């Protein structure tokens with residue numbers, strides 16, 4: 019099923035499941051963005067190339083087939099088998115190269131999708147911006163704080179559209195959550211909690227090594243780029259997230275999605291003021307640099323956030339917003355809003371330390387001032403609202419559609435390079451605190467982490 023059409027049967031199936039789970043009111047969210055984009059004339063087709071056709075690059079190429087008015091014209095990867103994987107994803111015999119500069123030299127390429135390990139983002143985005151290409155850069159935007167500001171500067175200097183790839187920012191579920199958050203019906207939200215927990219080899223990035231991986235089929239020197247030189251190591255190439263030379267562990271891989279979602283919903287476009295992490299490497303002791311559990315408390319000016327990733331239990335993905343008048347939870351792709359009962363209620367605990375007569379007088383007085391209301395629990399349950407996307411909904415396709423539309427209109431998108439930079443610095447703060455066993459503080463003046 020495409021993102022456009024949702025059969026009534028599917029809706030009934032979704033609704034029935036949620037009703038069984040106790041949800042009072044279920045709304046199926048309407049995907050609009052791709053339908054609006056369908057009116058694009060052929061002359062406005064955006065021609066793009068993918069730099070990196072690994073797991074994510076192929077996923078993006080595949081999703082791009084759902085986006086009207088775009089065409090992939092070339093793929094680039096350092097591992098030859100991924101040339102074929104890229105062509106298969108895009109269902110076309112496009113040219114393929116190991117050298118991304120050949121793509122940047124092409125005058126007929128409007129934009130590039132950069133889906134390569136994080137340590138290479140800066141160099142390739144800088145080169146792409148200098149070559150006049152707009153860039154969809156995968157998350158986290160930066161490998162280091164310095165890389166992030168260099169990317170911001172490259173986008174400004176080249177006057178390019180840069181969008182970072184945390185697709186939740188373009189999701190219809192997150193858009194609804196933002197609407198609820200901004201409506202004020204949650205009251206004041208002082209605490210936000212998020213986690214993303216997994217319990218599998220794949221979840222811990224222990225990906226299988228393809229049988230043809232070798233120095234002949236992979237350009238290892240180009241993979242290392244500016245990272246420390248070392249002999250060919252297929253585990254480092256395919257499981258790069260485990261190693262600090264190329265990735266940022268759980269913070270860069272998963273925190274960044276949670277932080278981006280929180281920033282989007284709360285309209286925060288700044289770096290957390292400080293972060294305090296704890297955690298450890300308890301189980302996946304395969305030579306990796308990063309912990310398999312990390313739990314970070316962040317200070318923002320108006321609220322606090324706790325974010326956790328644990329590779330030792332299948333807890334899934336969740337963000338909870340705890341307001342004085344209501345609680346909103348995004349669990350996977352299901353959004354639930356539940357009001358808190360804030361009506362006046364008689365004290366029912368401390369008056370049991372009062373003499374009976376005094377207690378009864380207090381209760382009678384209270385009842386006189388507050389006439390009977392419907393049973394509290396029932397009133398709240400009736401107002402619980404649940405929102406789900408249609409089956410097969412792809413926020414990845416929506417995020418790509420937002421980017422390609424911006425390439426045409428020249429209007430910056432929400433998840434632009436500044437947004438991406440702020441979210442990525444949140445990840446760097448978490449790692450800094452974990453590895454230095456300290457409170458990491460963001461110094462906006464010097465653009466540095468202190469502590």
Ligand SMILES: NC(=O)c1ccc[n+]([C@@H]2O[C@H](COP(=O)([O-])OP(=O)(O)OC[C@H]3O[C@@H](n4cnc5c(N)ncnc54)[C@H](O)[C@@H]3O)[C@@H](O)[C@H]2O)c1
Nearest residue numbers: 070072073074075095096097133134135136156157158183
């Ligand atoms: N938004 C999401 O949900 C999401 C999901 C997965 C990955 N990602 C991000 O996408 C990026 C890629 O991750 P992945 O899982 O696809 O990794 P991967 O290892 O599967 O693929 C990366 C590919 O990049 C290629 N590459 C490296 N340097 C290159 C260069 N200089 N020129 C051309 N190709 C080069 C490698 O050959 C490799 O095939 C990372 O930044 C990751 O964080 C985002």
